[in-house]
Amino acid sequence: MNKILEVKNLHKSFGRLEVLKGINLEIFQGETIVIIGPSGGGKSTFLRCINHLEDYQSGEIIFLGKKIDKHTSNLNEIRTKIGMVFQHFNLFPHMSVLENLILAPTKVKKISKEEAVQKAKVILERVGLIEKINAYPDNLSGGQKQRVAIARALMMEPVLMLFDEPTSALDPELVGEVLEVMKDLAKSGMTMIVVTHEMGFAKEVADRIIFIDKGVVAEEGSPEEIMKNPKNERTKSFLRHIL
Amino acid sequence: MKKWVALFVVILIIGTIFSGTLAEIKARGKLIIGTEPTFPPFEYVSENNEIVGFDIDIAQRIADELGVKLEIQNLPFDSLIPALMSDKIDLIVAGMTITEKRAKVIDFSIPYFNANQAIVVRGDEDFKPVKLDDLKGKKVAVQLGTTGDLVVSDIKEIKVTRFQKFTDAFLELENKRVDAVVLDEAVANAYVKTFPKFIISAVIDTGEKYGIGVKKGNKELLDFVNSVLSNMFKSPYDLLVEKWFEETK
Amino acid sequence: MEAISVVITNLPFLLLGAWDTLKLTFFSVLIGLVLGTFIGMGRLSKIKVINIPSTVYVEFLRGTPLLVQISIVYFGLPQLGIQLQAYPAAIVALGLNSGAYIAEIVRAGIQSIPKGQYEAARSLGLTHWQAMRYIILPQAFKNILPALGNEFITLTKDSSLASVIGVTELMRRGQFVITRTFQTFSIYFGIALIYFVMTFTISRIVRYVEKRMAVA
Numbered sequence: 001m002n003k004i005l006e007v008k009n010l011h012k013s014f015g016r017l018e019v020l021k022g023i024n025l026e027i028f029q030g031e032t033i034v035i036i037g038p039s040g041g042g043k044s045t046f047l048r049c050i051n052h053l054e055d056y057q058s059g060e061i062i063f064l065g066k067k068i069d070k071h072t073s074n075l076n077e078i079r080t081k082i083g084m085v086f087q088h089f090n091l092f093p094h095m096s097v098l099e100n101l102i103l104a105p106t107k108v109k110k111i112s113k114e115e116a117v118q119k120a121k122v123i124l125e126r127v128g129l130i131e132k133i134n135a136y137p138d139n140l141s142g143g144q145k146q147r148v149a150i151a152r153a154l155m156m157e158p159v160l161m162l163f164d165e166p167t168s169a170l171d172p173e174l175v176g177e178v179l180e181v182m183k184d185l186a187k188s189g190m191t192m193i194v195v196t197h198e199m200g201f202a203k204e205v206a207d208r209i210i211f212i213d214k215g216v217v218a219e220e221g222s223p224e225e226i227m228k229n230p231k232n233e234r235t236k237s238f239l240r241h242i243l
Numbered sequence: 244m245k246k247w248v249a250l251f252v253v254i255l256i257i258g259t260i261f262s263g264t265l266a267e268i269k270a271r272g273k274l275i276i277g278t279e280p281t282f283p284p285f286e287y288v289s290e291n292n293e294i295v296g297f298d299i300d301i302a303q304r305i306a307d308e309l310g311v312k313l314e315i316q317n318l319p320f321d322s323l324i325p326a327l328m329s330d331k332i333d334l335i336v337a338g339m340t341i342t343e344k345r346a347k348v349i350d351f352s353i354p355y356f357n358a359n360q361a362i363v364v365r366g367d368e369d370f371k372p373v374k375l376d377d378l379k380g381k382k383v384a385v386q387l388g389t390t391g392d393l394v395v396s397d398i399k400e401i402k403v404t405r406f407q408k409f410t411d412a413f414l415e416l417e418n419k420r421v422d423a424v425v426l427d428e429a430v431a432n433a434y435v436k437t438f439p440k441f442i443i444s445a446v447i448d449t450g451e452k453y454g455i456g457v458k459k460g461n462k463e464l465l466d467f468v469n470s471v472l473s474n475m476f477k478s479p480y481d482l483l484v485e486k487w488f489e490e491t492k
Numbered sequence: 493m494e495a496i497s498v499v500i501t502n503l504p505f506l507l508l509g510a511w512d513t514l515k516l517t518f519f520s521v522l523i524g525l526v527l528g529t530f531i532g533m534g535r536l537s538k539i540k541v542i543n544i545p546s547t548v549y550v551e552f553l554r555g556t557p558l559l560v561q562i563s564i565v566y567f568g569l570p571q572l573g574i575q576l577q578a579y580p581a582a583i584v585a586l587g588l589n590s591g592a593y594i595a596e597i598v599r600a601g602i603q604s605i606p607k608g609q610y611e612a613a614r615s616l617g618l619t620h621w622q623a624m625r626y627i628i629l630p631q632a633f634k635n636i637l638p639a640l641g642n643e644f645i646t647l648t649k650d651s652s653l654a655s656v657i658g659v660t661e662l663m664r665r666g667q668f669v670i671t672r673t674f675q676t677f678s679i680y681f682g683i684a685l686i687y688f689v690m691t692f693t694i695s696r697i698v699r700y701v702e703k704r705m706a707v708a
Contacts, residue, residue, distance in 0.1 A: 076617045079616065083615075086608055090608040090611065092613075092626075093631065094630050107618065149612075
């Protein structure tokens with residue numbers, strides 16, 4: 001199998017506070033990894049280190065055989081291959097849905113506008129929002145916004161998708177539609193790392209679940225192993241809280 | 244961005260044409276004088292939007308003698324000397340009194356006008372000063388940097404308020420915040436004619452005179468200006484005498 | 493009434509000055525906007541050779557009187573061999589000055605945009621400049637439009653200082669009329685009225701643009 005990402009002994013501090021204390025992870029093509037763990041445990045920070053929204057102090061991040069750190073010269077090109085979906089959507093409010101989608105393809109990948117628009121229509125169809133193509137983000141529900149955000153990331157044809165608590169900011173009744181899109185994506189063979197508390201989703205889609213706590217991977221295993229028979233005490237108490 | 248850079252370069256090139264030796268003025272084809280056209284009848288803006296006046300006619304004469312066009316750069320009075328020093332203008336022709344202080348930084352032509360000062364007061368009041376000393380203990384408004392400013396500032400007991408424009412000084416007099424205005428006689432005459440509620444209570448011969456300002460060290464231009472002025476002072480009779488008697492000597 | 497008729501007969505003359513005032517302000521704001529945008533971004537840069545000069549620029553131009561700045565550009569630059577005519581000199585000085593104020597407005601505007609907008613842009617592969625140009629600045633400008641309108645109005649009034657180097661804008665032309673007619677009070681009042689009409693119109697236009705952008 002093709003190795004997409006390898007993280008070795010990753011350390012990250014904010015000032016004197018060490019958030020990641022040696023994280024190791026490998027992910028292969030087509031895998032979906034769900035990261036769980038208490039808030040403040042370093043899950044989001046870990047995700048943000050992968051596409052270098054955050055710098056790190058030591059360790060290695062190797063994406064498709066190339067190291068990602070502050071010396072990486074083609075960082076922007078690498079980022080086009082790593083899609084990211086944020087908790088608060090971060091859609092561009094001054095642009096319509098279509099403009100949100102075609103901005104990066106036309107400006108970064110330099111594909112023609114016509115081609116980008118065609119592509120946007122296909123992807124919007126896929127996330128079920130083709131009728132909102134000319135709407136502005138302010139006029140969308142939270143669930144619709146997050147589906148547009150996923151569509152926007154997909155426009156760049158990423159090799160890897162990072163989801164940073166994609167449903168945490170949503171009203172409960174809107175969570176389902178976003179998870180549906182994500183499941184669909186996972187089944188289509190996308191390689192994904194998802195930080196979430198949605199254990200139902202994890203159970204159904206994840207190849208592996210990783211429990212990050214206090215800056216380290218406290219436990220790792222298949223959904224079965226983790227959810228039915230957690231070895232770590234902290235994993236147990238965490239699961240008891242959220243289930 | 245390129246357009247802006249180009250514009251800037253053009254401005255620089257236009258700018259560097261200035262700086263006025265006699266040869267340069269002739270090559271450039273125009274004499275640039277600086278004046279403050281808020282000083283009628285010496286210089287002011289006419290109803291046709293032209294700067295006119297006694298000084299302007301003198302400047303025109305100098306330009307004519309040089310065989311070049313006259314360009315008038317209007318500037319506030321206290322900006323005239325800096326403008327001359329930084330080569331913005333060739334001459335100051337602005338009813339400027341020759342003073343020791345000014346003569347340290349610029350050269351002056353021979354005097355061309357006596358700067359007699361008028362004391363102007365409100366006509367309906369008893370206060371009628373006839374000499375500068377009568378103003379002691381009084382409040383007086385003047386135009387900043389003018390001869391009037393110089394003469395009243397010499398007397399410690401006078402409280403002086405200085406204005407950029409003499410019209411503002413008169414406004415102060417009208418509002419009764421000062422007791423008198425001291426300014427050049429010619430200017431005072433014009434004003435009092437329009438507003439008879441003010442009267443000239445005295446005209447003082449200060450011994451101060453107007454001169455044309457030339458950049459320090461520009462002797463060539465200074466000599467030329469002086470020759471034009473002295474020729475203007477000569478009557479047709481003087482010229483005849485010169486023609487028929489002095490040249491044959 | 494003579495006082496009123498003096499203003500009316502000289503209105504065309506004064507309006508030419510008002511037109512000059514508007515042009516002076518417009519071009520100065522234009523320079524200020526370009527300059528202020530870059531310096532405003534420079535103020536937020538983590539790179540010291542960009543950040544420090546930007547800060548020094550803003551502090552220096554805000555900390556010295558505009559009158560002095562105009563005089564330096566017009567009278568001082570010739571010492572360095574740069575001769576500017578009065579009008580371009582006034583535009584340069586006013587533009588440099590408003591650049592400092594607009595830089596602070598732009599800085600605040602950029603800071604008002606949530607960090608996630610920038611991160612989302614970068615995560616899609618946009619460069620820093622692309623993120624600024626397409627995502628941050630358009631939103632920032634929408635937010636700072638009222639402040640920019642204020643700066644425009646302030647500059648309209650401050651442009652009267654250009655009269656010290658002989659720019660015949662509204663104030664200067666007013667002085668010319670006063671020395672011709674001696675109608676000090678009514679001309680000053682007329683000038684004030686013209687300034688008010690200009691600034692009021694500008695603030696209306698800004699408000700209109702604001703509303704239109706709010707809809708979009």
